[in-house]
Amino acid sequence: MLTEYTGVLVILAISLVLIAVLLGIHLRVGPRREFPSKQDPFECGERPVTSPRRRIAVKFYVVAILFVVFDVEAIYFYPWGTVFRELGWFGYASILVFTLPLVVGLFYEWMKGGLDW
Amino acid sequence: MIAPPEISPSVLAPIGFTAIGAMVILVQDALLTRGSSLLGRRVTPAYAGTLNAFTAMLFLSLALYVTVVAFASGDSLVFQLANPVYQQDRFGSFATALLVVVGILTCALSVSYLSELGINHGAYYALVLASITGAIFLVGAIDLLGVYVGLELMTIPIYVLAGFDRARLRSNEAAIKYFVIGSFATAILLYGMALIYGATGTTSFGAIRDAFDPTSPVAMLGVGLILIGFAFKIASVPFHQWAPDVYEGAPAPITAYMSVAVKAAAFTALLRFVATAIGPETEQLSDVFAAFAVLSMIVGNLMAVIQENVKRMLAYSSIGHAGALLIGLVTGSPGGYAAIAFYLVVYAFMNLGAFGVVIALARRGQECERVDDFAGLARTRPGLAAAMTLFMLSLAGIPGTAGFMAKFNLIVVAIRADMIWLPITLVVTSVISLFYYLRIPVLMTMREPSEPPSRTGIASGEALALCLCAAVVLFLGFFPNHGMLPWLGLELPVLDWASDSVTDLFGS
Numbered sequence: 286m287l288t289e290y291t292g293v294l295v296i297l298a299i300s301l302v303l304i305a306v307l308l309g310i311h312l313r314v315g316p317r318r319e320f321p322s323k324q325d326p327f328e329c330g331e332r333p334v335t336s337p338r339r340r341i342a343v344k345f346y347v348v349a350i351l352f353v354v355f356d357v358e359a360i361y362f363y364p365w366g367t368v369f370r371e372l373g374w375f376g377y378a379s380i381l382v383f384t385l386p387l388v389v390g391l392f393y394e395w396m397k398g399g400l401d402w
Numbered sequence: 403m404i405a406p407p408e409i410s411p412s413v414l415a416p417i418g419f420t421a422i423g424a425m426v427i428l429v430q431d432a433l434l435t436r437g438s439s440l441l442g443r444r445v446t447p448a449y450a451g452t453l454n455a456f457t458a459m460l461f462l463s464l465a466l467y468v469t470v471v472a473f474a475s476g477d478s479l480v481f482q483l484a485n486p487v488y489q490q491d492r493f494g495s496f497a498t499a500l501l502v503v504v505g506i507l508t509c510a511l512s513v514s515y516l517s518e519l520g521i522n523h524g525a526y527y528a529l530v531l532a533s534i535t536g537a538i539f540l541v542g543a544i545d546l547l548g549v550y551v552g553l554e555l556m557t558i559p560i561y562v563l564a565g566f567d568r569a570r571l572r573s574n575e576a577a578i579k580y581f582v583i584g585s586f587a588t589a590i591l592l593y594g595m596a597l598i599y600g601a602t603g604t605t606s607f608g609a610i611r612d613a614f615d616p617t618s619p620v621a622m623l624g625v626g627l628i629l630i631g632f633a634f635k636i637a638s639v640p641f642h643q644w645a646p647d648v649y650e651g652a653p654a655p656i657t658a659y660m661s662v663a664v665k666a667a668a669f670t671a672l673l674r675f676v677a678t679a680i681g682p683e684t685e686q687l688s689d690v691f692a693a694f695a696v697l698s699m700i701v702g703n704l705m706a707v708i709q710e711n712v713k714r715m716l717a718y719s720s721i722g723h724a725g726a727l728l729i730g731l732v733t734g735s736p737g738g739y740a741a742i743a744f745y746l747v748v749y750a751f752m753n754l755g756a757f758g759v760v761i762a763l764a765r766r767g768q769e770c771e772r773v774d775d776f777a778g779l780a781r782t783r784p785g786l787a788a789a790m791t792l793f794m795l796s797l798a799g800i801p802g803t804a805g806f807m808a809k810f811n812l813i814v815v816a817i818r819a820d821m822i823w824l825p826i827t828l829v830v831t832s833v834i835s836l837f838y839y840l841r842i843p844v845l846m847t848m849r850e851p852s853e854p855p856s857r858t859g860i861a862s863g864e865a866l867a868l869c870l871c872a873a874v875v876l877f878l879g880f881f882p883n884h885g886m887l888p889w890l891g892l893e894l895p896v897l898d899w900a901s902d903s904v905t906d907l908f909g910s
């Protein structure tokens with residue numbers, strides 16, 4: 286039964302070797318010019334160390350909640366999609382029952398201006 | 403082709419009505435654009451709130467109707483997916499009817515309160531209905547997962563509702579505290595369920611009953627953790643610390659709803675769990691329940707004595723009542739369970755009534771919740787003062803009110819079960835409770851009002867709800883079992899209904 290997963294093992298090995306080779310070449314060949322801002326964890330102009338206690342617009346929160354809701358919805362949709370034919374009308378009705386409250390919630394949020402920035 | 407499970411629509415009818423009602427209210431509120439006009443009136447927040455409340459009460463009435471029909475038929479129907487999850491029997495229908503009535507009264511009490519406090523947002527009634535949906539699912543759940551889903555669906559809307567007065571710090575504090583402690587309790591409950599699943603290999607109540615071994619430490623640990631989770635929800639000592647803060651901070655109608663509906667639903671689910679999954683005769687459990695009961699009665703009633711805030715005082719009193727209710731669980735007999743069911747009905751009406759008076763006294767932008775606010779009320783608001791006196795007497799358990807009948811039943815059952823100390827504790831703590839309950843009528847009649855009342859009228863919803871509560875408290879006080887509605891010739895044997903309903907738990 287484990288032999289089914291040989292391919293995964295091969296991919297794992299190849300990727301490890303590939304990473305080692307690429308990093309090795311970089312270490313040997315690449316030029317190095319170091320200066321302080323290059324030593325930051327993220328060198329994109331963001332200060333890497335700040336106080337976490339700052340105010341964040343509450344709108345991000347709404348977007349985050351929406352994202353989670355529809356992400357979870359998608360998780361349920363995938364397995365349903367794979368057995369769509371086998372489940373038939375019952376499965377279709379079930380997923381409608383599942384989706385309806387989400388749609389109502391989205392409608393409410395939309396109408397209340399939750400999506401207007 | 404996977405065969406669809408057989409689902410009879412009537413099993414899910416009460417849940418369906420409340421769930422659909424919640425969604426209808428959301429859509430309706432979103433469509434009611436503030437400032438436009440409808441039926442010849444400008445749509446103000448108050449007008450939209452009233453319409454939402456009517457929709458909520460309409461759907462709750464439909465749910466009540468189907469529940470009463472189901473109760474009258476006496477059938478036991480099971481909602482089954484892969485496993486049986488939800489059962490509609492007389493016990494569930496009895497509790498469901500109570501929850502739905504509590505929901506209707508909560509909506510009726512909320513309408514003008516929300517306007518007075520300026521928190522008339524549309525999601526309110528939808529959240530109340532969602533919470534009731536969860537509570538109904540909880541009381542009928544016959545699977546640990548069903549219990550979990552129902553409990554969460556019941557409490558998550560309440561986390562939001564407790565913080566609904568979002569401009570007030572206390573309300574925010576209540577929401578956060580309830581959320582943190584509620585999640586904590588749910589996690590403990592879930593851990594207990596996991597252990598039971600590990601010990602018995604199933605989550606279904608009936609199958610747990612067959613596989614349950616009271617000598618196995620894992621199984622008993624699981625049961626213990628589940629009991630702790632429930633003890634948090636019913637606010638029983640030593641898991642009560644959240645209750646006073648949350649009850650004080652939440653908007654008064656939500657406090658009323660929490661103290662009544664959540665307690666009733668959690669108690670009913672606990673009864674079903676103990677009776678059908680573990681076996682009420684398990685001795686270790688009786689000791690635990692007895693300890694919970696005695697501690698709750700003593701701590702709740704003693705702490706209530708020193709409170710200066712009415713909502714806080716009622717919170718501690720509700721902890722004391724939770725202790726009294728637990729006496730019925732200690733006996734583990736059908737009689738004890740029936741006494742709990744009856745007590746829950748009585749408690750619902752008298753507590754909703756007491757909170758209803760607090761709600762009716764709320765004036766523009768602030769609540770009337772200090773004990774001193776009640777001074778001289780008998781002169782300025784005689785009707786409300788009379789109602790408050792009745793509810794206080796009933797909560798204390800004075801004969802002639804429903805509270806007496808409820809406590810009397812419990813005491814009789816406990817004495818029959820040869821438990822003398824629990825009734826003695828109940829009686830002694832009831833005497834203590836008289837001090838803080840009667841303090842309010844004393845203040846109302848014997849002290850001069852400190853300031854002229856700023857709000858004199860009473861909204862029709864509040865008036866109707868208070869009248870209904872007062873009528874039920876008086877009616878059940880005189881006719882707990884042989885009640886007749888004088889003009890309709892309709893018999894109302896509430897005690898018989900309670901004892902009929904618990905036979906479903908003990909039968910078969």
